[in-house]
Amino acid sequence: MRARSLRGALAATLALWGPLALPLHAAAHAIVLESEPARDAKLAEPPPRIYLRFNSKIEKRLTRVSISATDGRAVPLPVVADGSQAPDRISLPLAPLRAGAYVIRYKVLAADGHITEGALRFSVLEPK
Numbered sequence: 001m002r003a004r005s006l007r008g009a010l011a012a013t014l015a016l017w018g019p020l021a022l023p024l025h026a027a028a029h030a031i032v033l034e035s036e037p038a039r040d041a042k043l044a045e046p047p048p049r050i051y052l053r054f055n056s057k058i059e060k061r062l063t064r065v066s067i068s069a070t071d072g073r074a075v076p077l078p079v080v081a082d083g084s085q086a087p088d089r090i091s092l093p094l095a096p097l098r099a100g101a102y103v104i105r106y107k108v109l110a111a112d113g114h115i116t117e118g119a120l121r122f123s124v125l126e127p128k
């Protein structure tokens with residue numbers, strides 16, 4: 001009887017602390033699953049927006065995204081954090097871009113408290 005309740009208590013403790021102790025948090029790291037433009041895309045038309053979908057919820061108030069022409073300075077793209085968009089994705093409208101190469105840099109805080117940084121490159125081709 002006593003051994004059984006001890007095992008029960010141990011199981012309950014593991015259930016409580018196991019998820020914190022195991023390296024499962026990596027699954028909650030914010031990784032980009034889908035993007036528009038796609039990575040290294042060569043676009044005939046300027047993209048109307050930047051869209052990023054992550055594998056987990058992100059803390060939008062602490063998420064930063066910028067765009068830069070590869071030879072120019074970075075321009076921040078404001079991230080809407082009013083709850084009007086799904087918690088695992090961001091959509092940022094763009095003013096029309098000229099032909100050229102661009103880099104999107106993002107720094108996001110995932111639900112597990114870890115920050116992920118990344119970059120996405122694409123280019124807009126000269127009109128034919």
Ligand SMILES: [Cu+2]
Nearest residue numbers: 025029112114
């Ligand atoms: Cu993590």
